[in-house]
Amino acid sequence: MARTVIIEEHGGPEALKLVDREVGEPGPGEIRIAHKACGLNFIDCYQRSGLYPMNLPQALGMEASGIIEAVGDGVTHLAVGDRAAYAAVPPGAYSEARVMPAAQVCKLPDAISFEEGAAMMLKGLTAQYLFHRTTPLKAGDTVLFHAAAGGVGLIACQWAKSEGIRLIGTAGSDEKCALAVEHGADVCINYSTEDWQARVQELTDGKGVDVVMDSVGKDTFEGSLDSLKPLGMMISFGNASGAVEAFNLGILAQKGSLKVTRPTLFAHIADHDVCQEMAAMLFEKVASGKVKIRIDQRFTLEEVPEAHRTLEARRTTGQTILTL
Template sequence: MTETAKTVIIEEHGGPEALKLVDREVGEPGEGEIRIRHAACGLNFIDCYQRSGLYPMELPHALGMEASGTIEAVGPGVTHLAVGDRAAYAAVPPGAYAEARVMPAAQVCKLPDAISFEEGAAMMLKGLTVQYLFHRTTPLKAGDTVLFHAAAGGVGLIACQWAKSEGIRLIGTAGSEEKCQLALEHGADACINYATEDWVARVRELTDGKGVDVVMDSVGKETFEGSLDCLKPLGMMISFGNASGAVEAFNLGLLAQKGSLKVTRPTLFAHIALHEACQDMAAMLFDKVASGAVKIRIDQRFPLAEVAAAHRALEARQTTGQTILTLD
């Protein structure tokens, strides 16, 4: 009898109503693959981009980029994982919204006993994103100043704590006083309510007119130009998301006019493409969490069957911290 697992798929791009829960066959792992039984799944904006068609996919396709669980079977050539291991991952191809799946093993990481399955599901994509933002994109050192948009979101709360643990000053932005307070409680040096303040002017005020060394911006279209105005000369703009829409084309000469600025548009999956790099990045993330320097705050839990409601909450910016899908 072939085993099946409840899996969330889309058959066409669209809104949350396009998400369907179906039974799918789960086979045996082949060369370089594992089969994992999930305990929890993470929820990320990239899932919404793939569902909507902003990031087109060949359809039908399963969704979800991160999860945690127990290794059930190991294919030939896999040496870093064994049956029974606790594991977590952020990886392609999508398919994490499922009770179980077969997938490539290279980006699946052994999860330390000190970290729960729920934390593991909530932290991998966002935590590895923070790791590459602070350690693999541009040199950062204690005393530098970073502007971080959406500081009370899933990536943001990890970034606030990460910055504090390394002596980096983080100025956050968020859309309400409550969210600003949350960012401050997690280590932000200051947080600007963009709903009530001119955040560009406030950043300049907080930096004595000098600007920040680096902007980390996952909001995209709404904040891009203002973010450039917050940078000091030779500063780095890291645009790593599109929550408000894709950044529009702009005149490259603006970078010269505003102080020989630098701009990059990285993705996590380019950084973790090599097995060794992924495992090293995960080891640093696990150390941060196990030591208590970074705490994974899970504020929303939805059963797998209620994934559409989870997407609606995320897109309406009604969430803080991490959101997971539970598999009871």
């Protein structure tokens, strides 16, 4: 048996329940992992609320780290006793242990702690596909990154700096802006006190940026399009302020033949080999010190409802984990 956080109906943080669940043995292509720490992400809140509907009852949580306890037939990249970490479907990481598909579970280097492993996989692999698998980026390019002091944001600031890419961030307070700059942002705009769109134009001499990386969604979408240079790419990869509303595709032509994409991590990591390659690049960034994983909030399994409230109120910086 393993303590596991589930929902039986969609709703607010009060819908989260801590129960005992039987773990079982792994079948073909599966592993059983005893968790050491679990990651917390906005997608967990979307699934809990019903923005991303699921069949219920359902355990939550998309990333964790731990020790491999058992391996099913056909699994060759992991062995019993291996340190491991993952961002993967189906949900179920808010637990002491689970059985799950092995394909997206990655062997965790000794140089990276379990807490770092739990905090970095979903957001770090997101940064990897943003910078390497979505649109060509090279040293000297300029990226506008919203929520630059958040979990993905602080990784993205460091990632951009490590590759010579200029990152202009936005955040909601002077303290968060300072944190983004400390982690490698060229500059960070406080959108609560500044006109961030006008500031972006000023910082780019009126040319706009090459790429916008936007996890905020509805509130920033139109301004993000207006911040792009002609032929620029808008990467909308989250809905923190709500889903982007329908819009006329002709606007993209009017604003300079812009490109828009709405990627998800799980489409990028669906292939086992690709997932392992992406993870290897992430592990190199972290093990080399180019990207440091900052964990600013820790909660227990019993405190998951409060963790969700804190995340949704945007009172977090860096990474948030559940400790076991």
